[in-house]
Amino acid sequence: MTGLGTLARLALRRNRWFYLAWILGMAAVAPATAAAYETIVGPLGGTGALDLLAGNPTMRAMLGPPYDLTSPGPFTVWRVGTFMATVAGIMAVLGVVRVSRADEEEGRTELLRSGVVGRHAPLTAAVLVGLAACAVLGLLVAAGMVAAGEPVQGSVAFGAGSALVPAVFVGVGAVTAQVTSSARAARGLGLAVLGAAYLLRAVADAAPDGSATRALAWLSPVQWMALVHPYGDERWWVLLLPATLTALLVAAAFALEARRDHGAGLWAVRAGRDRAAPSLLSVGGLVRRLQRGSLLGWLVGLGVFALGMGSLSGSFDTMLEQIPVLETMLRRLGQGAEQLVDAFFVALLGVVAVLVAVLAVQLWQRLAAEEHRGHAELLLATAVPRARLATAYLVVAAVGSTAASALFGALLGLPESLSQGDVAPMLGSLGGALVLAPGALLVLGIAVLLHGWLPRLAWLVWAVVGWSLFMVWVGSLLGLPDWLVRLTPWAVLPALPVEEMDWAPVLSVTAAALVLMALGVWGYSRRDLRLP
């Protein structure tokens, strides 16, 4: 462990903005939701209706089962707690892989290891910084809830759970970083584990009361914070589950690291072709090959999510008959839909539209990474013009994200179509998803423009994405002013089928996106290449 202090400080310094942005974004959500409790519950005419809503399988699948909705604290745990813990898990996986495997892959760790640094010191530093970030998140959540006027004991339980659930995924990231030799694969594997955990608890929580399936939720780490029942009976012993699992995973990561060579993973890299396939022999072919993995991962993830949500939507109609007052709440989310199912679809499509923008920006920003790694230099020293290289990435990002929208929309309506024997619901949700796709293109346009002219400020596009995600997820629930909630690239687009189809905003947002892209590619052709 020699050199650990120095390494930990280095990791902290190099990743402070990464962690700070994640932590502040997440920590604000819980107190804000608690403070808005009256605004949310008031229109429902009391908590009785809320109980019925929360008991609905779809809502349970998305947010987990509620245990007490009569006060702001436990309501917040139900409404945003599990979701926040899951998002914190993303931070944990990305953060640990970033400091451990990514640095090793880029050769930075080798430089450090050649100094007076113990074999496990770099991984320990990565884990410690990741755990510290989780602890800070937990502290901020607890402090924020106390500041919002909630009981201290419950807030401490909530904060501890919010720190320990992502801590498990610090361990998961540390293990996957040992298994694969590429950071990309380690991230993918870690996030797949997180996605599986979320899916497992969605399936478990959607099951009827008394069903044995419900117990499966205990196997999903993302559910453990809520299972503590903060502000309820506070089952502190549940916190031992994430604490123990984290310790086991970190120990496993160290054991695995001791068994492998520096730079290698546990999965041996297989030999490949000695000649390139004809499909690889162009810039477009190369970019498609490089992006294939992450695009497929997204498509599978979104597809499973769409089918899951779509198959649960039928239960809404029965519930609507039971409690008409629910319409008020879901209409606020769903922009005033007549049918509750429509409102649900509209709300969901709004969130997924922003996720699709994340995909688009991620696919595009691979170009920046290619410059940073010196791959772009190799390509641009051949007869490839800058504009062609940029356009190849742009096409994959634009087509890939639009295809993701279409896939999500189609699969969301598919179960409903199958049960009704009518293609209309599927076409409806497909259309609803596709008219929102230009919003992702506009965000992509902003990313391209920044990359072409102000590559140092490329991160600004994530601020747009983060803002939009916050607004569509909780903006309307928090009762924020309408103009503020509508300050996103998607707000001007028609929310089908609730609103009338209107081609003018769809076409003008698309046109604006194309203009930004063209300007960005032009700027990229004119500036110095960023070199390793």
Next chain:
Amino acid sequence: MAVIEIHDLVKRFGSTVALDGLDLTVAAGEVHGFLGPNGAGKSTTIRVLLGLLRADSGTARLLGGDPWADAAQLHRRLAYVPGDVNLWPGLTGGEVIDLLGRLRGGLDERRRAELLERFDLDPTRRGSTYSKGNRQKVALVAALASDVELLLLDEPTAGLDPLMEAQFREVVREDRVDGRAVLLSSHILSEVERLCDRVSIIRAGRVVESGTLAELRHLTRTQVRAEFASPVPAALAALPGVHDAVVHDRTFSAQVEDAALGDLLSRLAPLGVRSLTSTPPTLEELFLRHYDRTGTGTTRP
């Protein structure tokens, strides 16, 4: 006709001046050594020539065209090997060679196979599993197997072992016979000495010396060591054109300007020379002198 003509080139990165009025000419069919310490501006010069960076002022012509405006067309006629080759981790060496060759406009199949053999490179391994030297070989095979007029090689042998370095020299020598021009940046002096027709020495963004090896040696001194039958008169050390003289009883050593050699030898002969060695300066010494050169342009005494 010159394949590279650079005049008064300036490139700044913020407040750092990377190239400070650089002049460089490489003739067709010439192997030109581009010699300088780390950070002198070698890679920046090559990247300006490739149109990856835009010069702030000065002119640069490459194969008769503008390296910035005509970049893509010009790149069909040249091949480049960067100093630090990074490959895509998931692509095999063979795939990268084929891809870069195709993007450059075509690859000589027979030569590809021959070079793989000569460099002892396994094309089925993936980028993430190659060592630095093997990554460099991938880029070298891709460049050398292309039918181009000009090779831009940025410290191409930095990761190669001596055996592979020898292979590399041999291939470049064969290429010279074909009339292919090469700009070879290096701080491995023996490599430049063995390969290059002409050399430009760059320091702090300027070319401080340029010429054939013979011309450059002309500017330098010969190391003379001699042993005598009788004690050496101290006056020898004071002769004009004799530097760093060390007189120790019956031995004498000094660095002597070429013009002063004749005079010195005629004075040594009567002393009864027992042994005499004179060594021409290596590029190492040339290089050290320029490396130590201060900003005022004076050389080390």
